[in-house]
Amino acid sequence: MHTREEQMKAFGRLLDVLDQLREKCPWDKKQTNESLRPNTIEETFELCDAIMKDDTKEIKKELGDVLMHTCFYAMIAREKEQFDIADVLNAETDKLIFRHPHVYHPSQVGAEEPKPLPFVPENAADNDEFSKADTSDQVLKNWEQIKLKEKDGNKTVLSGVPSSLPSLIKAYRIQDKARNVGFDWQKKEDVWEKVHEELKELEDELVREDKEASTNELGDFLFSVINAARLYHLNPDNALERTNAKFIRRFNYIEQHSIRAGRPLTEMTLEEMDKLWNEAKQNERLNID
Structure with a gap:
């Protein structure tokens, strides 16, 4: 594997090539956020396909394509004097530090060399609400609460679910976010009563041949099945x-x-x-x- 220095050099090489292409390649010159968007969606799905196939060679290739698109968007923003790739990376790093108070104290946001706990920040007593997280479930619950406290974070629990997500993934994310604030079944086995109830309601509407009502009930049934999958830690x-x-x-x-x-x-x-x-x-x- 490569050293950190070699990794940073490779990243800089990519940025250099993108700068040259933006200046000298007719196709790259004319690209905008809007024109790149369909390609970005395609590249993301190609990455997902490679992951599902567990194809290491393809995963590496598609990660490169997705990374290139990320850098390209940042380059376009730099030209408009909006932000650049350093702003993107720093904002992401600061967000990770702030959302992991069990590893970093929030006062470390913006630090060039953030110090993992244990260390004693000046305002430690004011920021220990989420400093304990011994399980991954607790980390996720803290994550949702912390996002609501961020200055530019989500205004509501479900506002962080992108409206453009595919419906199946969106349903899972909605349910998962609700769970992280305590809105969930107390026992996972109880979900099956809801699944059977929704299936019966769907069957009843299908017998009546009411397409509108049947469509609504089909949605409710699928939502309940996705809920069951989530409760049993299966990704639908x-x-x-x-x-x-x-x-x-x-x-x-x-x-x-x-x-x-x-x-x-x-x-x-x-x-x-x-x-x-x-x-x-x-x-x-x-x-x-």
Whole structure:
């Protein structure tokens, strides 16, 4: 692994190249925050794909692309004399220090070399409310309360959930933030009564063929299932992505068989496709074993 000096040198090299491209490359010259945004979203999803596949080579590559975009936005802001990459890094560092009072005292915000506890800051007695956090759950609970106290922090508990998040992830984050201030089931097992209740209400509306009401109840049912996943420490987005990948593998197996047989999928019976689906499942089990 590289030394800290080598890491900083590599970061500086990236900034130097971006500066040169901004000056000399026609494409880089014309980029704006708005024009970069779709690419940033794509790069972020590509990183997420690599993480789900546990592909170390691709993770490294996509991290580089995401980092490049971060630096590019900061470069555009520097040109407008708004801020630069140093401001971005310092603001993030200060935020981390302030939100981890069990590691750093908030008085260390802005310090060039912040000192981890134990040390005795001048105003220690005034800032010990969140200084104890022995578990990760306590850290998260403190985190939400601290953010509400920040000068430029969240005004309400749920205001920190981006409106543009995909709905499944947004639901999980909403529930998680509510949990961190004590709004949650006392026993995780109790959530299943709610799941069954919401499923029954969905079934009732489907029988009535009321599309609007059915849509609302479907949302309530999905929200309750996500809640159950959270309570059992399962990530529903990761779980669904695994199922998506599994479905694609098995369906591709059916399609490849149809191609080899010279028969379009549309000419195959459901029974034939089910048989191939089960073959794909069996092959997966054999590979796992």
